[in-house]
Amino acid sequence: QLQLQESGPGLVKPSETLSLTCTVSGGSISSSSYYWGWIRQPPGKGLEWIGSIYYSGSTYYNPSLKSRVTISVDTSKNQFSLKLSSVTAADTAVYYCARHFIGYDILTGYYFGWFDPWGQGTLVTVSS
């Protein structure tokens, strides 16, 4: 059974870089069918997709965060990572990693895809 586990500091200072790692177990991150994604949820608020990466390094980023986000993959460790720079209090959230199935419908010109399963999430607080 595929499982994902987030890890990293729970407290980051304003203006610094948030760094998290997601470790995949029970399956290979090099699977040809899936991307691997990061999603966050501020306390008491909704979900926001951050970005996703393929094992080859191909990425999709949320345009609203793209200038501050870097997602990378380490296939030898079956891990992928998130870096978010210049953080502020608005970046305080529970950060989830998830397997991301991505497809493209050439007839409609739209992407499609879903997130399943998800890690348990890790709370990152931005505060001095």
Add this chain to the structure above:
Amino acid sequence: SYELTQPPSVSVSPGQTARITCSADALPKQYAYWYQQKPGQAPVLVIYKDSERPSGIPERFSGSSSGTTVTLTISGVQAEDEADYYCQSADSSGTWVFGGGTKLTVL
């Protein structure tokens, strides 16, 4: 930017049918997905590609699509179904979007 609109809350009595809607202009051309999130837990996929149910999800969960609106239907609601529900879709540029979420209260 692409937006998905959900009602903030829906209330239903046990045994009744709950319907949660999600609307967006592009939905006729785009699949929608639904997630259930219970307090303190990660979201769980309950419907994919508008109406498909992943293995392990009870049959009382179903999805449908009509025009610019997709609907998650929970038949015979149980107390354990009380949760936040999020719809999700994607746009033509490779951006994945979530609705604002709907809190389902079982009275």
